[in-house]
Amino acid sequence: MRSNRIRTTVLAATAALAALSLTACGGNDGTDAKKPAASVRATDDAPTTAPDKDSTAPTDTEPASDTAEPAEKPATEPAEKPAESAEKPASKPKPAPKPKTPVTCTGANTKVTVTKVTRPINHLLLTVTNTGDRPCYAYHAPMLRFDGAQAVFRVLRDSKPQAVVTLDPGGSAYAGIGLTGEPNGRKPYPSKHLGVTFADRNDGPVNSASTELTLPAGTYWDDNGFVTYWQSEMDQALVY
Template sequence: MRSNRIRTTVLAATALLAALSLTACSDNASGDSSKAGAAAPAGSTTDQQSPAATTQDTGKGSKDTDSATSKTPAGNTAANSKVSTSGTGGQKSNTSATGNSSSSPVTCTGDNTKVTVSKVSRPINHLLLTATNTASRPCYAYHAPALRFDDAQAAFPVLRDSKPQAVVTLQPGESAYASIGLFGESDGKDLNKSEHLTVYFTGRNDSGSTGSPAELTLPADTYWGNNGFVTYWQSDMADALTY
């Protein structure tokens, strides 16, 4: 009987241990399942952040697109403005050209210049003519001035060797110069005394005079001879006085 009780106790203990073992396994299984279930939402949450990142990327793309769109009209406007400015510049240039056309040079005469005559120390026996443009437009001082002392019958000789390479052009306020060699060595004592000098301007074809002459009073005790000369108009005073 005692032996049966011990066996019965052992079996009961074994059964209890088996039951506890099964309960523990069940609890462990439930715990693992719960843990697995808790991990899954975390993974889902992480997955749900991807669209947010995509949305940000899309936003940036949208912003870039908007920015590019807003910049493009500005660039076009600047380009259009630049083209318009260039067009205005072209019109301004045409207007300027028209202005230049209306101010094209004319022939220098006594009407648009102030002429003076003065005595110089070097070279000796020389006078200097100065013609200054007093008008508002340029003028050409063609060839040489034609001179007449008092009531002389003939014009004073012109020194052909003094011809410049180009016609002298006077802008408003600028001057041209011509020197007068009063007489030559061969004139000797056959000299003429004069008090007045008439200066005529020649035209482009060097045939006769053009415009109004200039009437000048000569320096005191001015004598001239038939072998004297007048130079062509020069743009530089020194050039005129080299003859």
């Protein structure tokens, strides 16, 4: 009797469960029933929070920061050339020309002039200019003859310079002529022409023709007159 009641109770519980199951199935629109179980499991496994929009995680469309394109490499400017290499090398200077050996002044390589001066009185100035292409030495004093006189005019030894006067091409030297000295009771000699001969190193006449000059009008001289040595400056020739 007791076993019958237990069996009846089990059957009744089973029937009730079956009825509840049918009721549950019939009470919705059937969409839940059609969902596959795998879909439900996948949803349960998904993360419960959406990723932060500001996340620095790389996406499919934006590369990560560590893959950013490297900065452009600055162009390397060529080193500035040294100043000396930028300019053309200086041309090699030409050697200075050798100085020409001086020669003796003569009538052939000079021009001689004679002029009257106001001071000192009774004086003439003799000027010689180098017309050659090399220096020349004006040795000692000029040898003078008035109007072809036999004797050479007296040389004033006190006027001798410390060194021989050298004339560069175009340069000049000077000699002063004192026409008269202390009165000696004789009348001065009038003259119109003057012969000039150059001296060599040994104070002898140079082997060349003398230079003939026309004297200023009214020129007179006497035996006490003199001529100075050649001087490099005009004033030095006229101080005697």
